[in-house]
Amino acid sequence: MLIQKPKAYQLKDNDVTDENIYNGRRNVLKTMGFLGAGALLGNTFASKAKAGFFDEKIATFNTYKLDFQPDNKNQTLIKTPEKKVISHNNFYEFGTNKTDPQKNAQQFKVNPWQLTISGECDNPITLDHDDLTKSFSLEERIYRMRCVEAWSMVIPWIGFSLADLIKKAAPNSKAKYVAFETLYDPNQMPGQASRRIGGGVKYPYVEGLRLDEAMNPLTLMSVGLYGKTLPPQNGAPIRLVVPWKYGFKSIKSIVGIKFLTHEPPTTWNILAPKEYGFYANVNPEVSHPRWSQASERRITTGGLFARNRIETLPFNGYGEEVASLYKNMNLRKSF
């Protein structure tokens, strides 16, 4: 009899099984287990078991693998572990604590979804759930993400350039700005239903960019991270990523994109105009009124003793690509 020992590089069965199929199999096994138990113990126990008697996490949002072009230039950046990327989120629609969105968003429905692109353009578009991942070729972009609260992460996003989408919509000559809007659905988003949970923010969340900022090749429409579709706490099914601006510009769970002649209102600017500007470019020279922006804590691995404070770079280190957008501007005034 031939005994084969798998080599380390050889894929095991579970490595090549698609996550959906894998979960499906587990469900089959679970149901079988319940039927068996149900036959023996009656329905009460079985229904209890179904409600999570044995499983610690029964209801997690299903993400699935995406096909994409890997980002070969930036693989050397030390990434923030996926576990941290999906558990430390500012998404006030699901609560103001960093851990709230992961707790409260798992039932979020992203299919069906409609993203409409409208306003000053010749070719308005509506994308539904499947279009978001299938209309454009997807690529990985490993970006630094700098939060206005002076912490940062390195995240491998999957998505496509916003410029590609804009070109399809063909904005006309009057279009100077692009406005974005998050889904408004208080039934699904407890922060929109209650001022207390939502931090007193006026919803829906709105953001905006100048058209040339939106057309910059760095500006990403993200549909995934770490090789899979986005979990809801990170802005499923589609979000913006503008890596040279503070994180709050990167609006999540977008349903509307509109071309405008004028600068659109933006959520944090409405809430506290002295603290958050329309541009919100990462700038170590301009402090937030209540803390310095000169340095940041990079969240990677390691506990309390991780020495993770690093200098903050102008435009979050993307100056070469974007500084020219702001040539004749006073960035202290237009913060």
Added chain:
Amino acid sequence: MSLNLKLTTKNKVFFLKIVIHLLAILPLINLYIAAFNDQLGADPVEAVIHFTGIGALNLLLITLAVSPISKQFKWAYLLQTRRLLGLYVFTYAFFHLVNFLAFEVQFDMSLFFEEIIERPYITIGLVAFMLLLALAVTSIKAIKRKMGKGWQTLHNFNYLIILLVAIHFYWSVKSDITEPLIYWVITLFLLRFRFGKFKRWFSHK
């Protein structure tokens, strides 16, 4: 209840103090073990800062509640736990400050001093801490005896401290002011019991 009646005042105070020690120390140990092992969410630094800050504030409010409660229910022995509670307020505030210095700014002393000078909410926090330090040091019995009447005057700064801390918390949050407002309501409620005292102080001057 019957057990309770048999306890002498000395025993009651003793047991109460043990409970206070356990409730104050165990969460702190648990917190730092989890934080050192990266088991405290994605950002253990933020977590330890918030936990010790809110912990100090909660303990301070409990300290302020002791005298109204002991008056209301005629539990005079409660007053004997105030010193211990106050020292834990200081301990939590101390860890809160150490967290900021060691883990948030990571001993970047120029940044530390810049933040203290330029950010009013941090300035206020540090002033409150200095006052707490003064109260903690003067809680040593020999010093207390030497101070005579001055001791009570100094320890009345407790009321200023709670106001400073409530402002510090209110100013530190980004937008969700519900929680700080709840703390303000509790603070004003507890200060309300001292209304007569405040009136006397101001009418004498």
